[in-house]
Amino acid sequence: MNRNGLFALVFHSLFSVFLAAPLVIVCLVAFTPDNMLSVPTLHFSVRWFVALFNDNGFVTAFCNSMGLATLAATGAALLGVPAALGLLRYSFPGRAALNGLLLSPLMIPPVVLGVALLRLFNEFGVNGSFTSLVLAHVMLIFPYSLRLIMASMVSLSREPEHAAMSLGASAWTTFRRITLPALLPGILGGWVLAFASSFDELTATIFLASPATLTLPVRIYMSMTETVDPMVAAVAVVIIVITVGLMFVLDRLVGLDKVLMGKN
Template identity: 50%
Template sequence: MSRNGTFAIAFHTLFVAFMLAPLVVVMWMSLTPSNLLSLPTTSFSLRWFWAILRHSQFIDAFWFSILLGVLSASLAMMLAVPAALALARYRFPGRDAFVALFLSPLIIPHVVLGVAFLRFFTQIGMTGTFIGLLGAHVLVIFPYGLRLVLAALTTSDPAIERAAISLGASQWTVFRRVLFPLMIPGVAGGWVISFIQSFDEVTMTVFVATPSSMTLPVRMYHYIEESIDPLVASVSTVVILLTFLLMAIVDRIYGLDRILVGKG
């Protein structure tokens, strides 16, 4: 018996089409031979992809975004793992307050965070520094990693840890041989989501980035302010294709269901 009726299949098809339509339009516009943002109807051209090579600022911003995303996601997960262990395995006064504090960047508008970071960095003399930008990104993406690690710990059975301790294993051995393998789906998924959030962040970054530390989304934002040619569409298409390629490689090697859903 089919689990989904005709209405459910039609609804999900329309939903997926609605979500993918903007990506398809952007990729389609990147193939236009025109000098303006328009959908090609009679001919297609790769001229705007070759134009990327003549704009080194986009290439530099791309590699800077990669570096910033990798470092910020790694630091965020290094903080999320011990924080999740403390919140999931221990009960102490003020625990709920710490949970609310750690997750508060999810509910604070990024415009407010950007203004606050700009003011704070100006006061301590860190305006425009890479360390300041890295710290801001870590703070913004930290809740995403924390939530996924907490979810992995919540679904794991604490009895396994107690059994390992009763057999003589030390706390470090229990963490390394028992607990951390159970957390790997949450840690891996948290790192991927954190990296994506860091790479795509623009609202907060535009306040703290400088010409020497400008990410790709901010570079594209400033370029759109000055020009309306399809170069931004071609850059967006390259990022979209690289993202699909990365997800395919991860799915091939490790499995997206294990990372995002936690299946064994």
């Protein structure tokens, strides 16, 4: 039975256009020669890309965001593996409460977390530092990494682990040679989602960033409060290109179905 009828094809086509249209418009606006947000019709220009790469504020903010997202996503992945192992493979009092606590950043508004972290870091005198931003982002994005690692671990068969240990392998060797490689798709998927969430985080970061540690979303927000020009669209195009490139590399190396769904 053919389920792809005319209505389904039209619906999915319109839905795809609806999703892609804003990105296409932004990409076109980035090549406008005008000083305002407008879609070029007769002439195209790369003047706003040149202006972007010559703007030290945007370049520094981009580097800060890349470094921050990389460190935060890596930290979340390193913490997510033992947390997932403990929550799924061991039974102890308060396990459900601990699971809810680790996932609570998804339920608490970022503005509330930003104010709370601002107060906390002020007490220790580290507010505005890059270290405080990394710690804050690890907490904010940790649930994304944890959930995908747990999803990958649920579908993981333990028979190879039992076979390895019955043949004399230590617990560490079994984990390093069998468990960890089997969890790699889930770890990579969690890392990618955590990286994207950290790179895009604005609300809580506004409270914690200093002039020396401005991230790209904060820099864009500050720029748009002063003036709106096509340089913002040029920034969006650069981010889109990086995202598409990352997705392509991951698809070639691992496969997006494994990375984004934690399949083994």
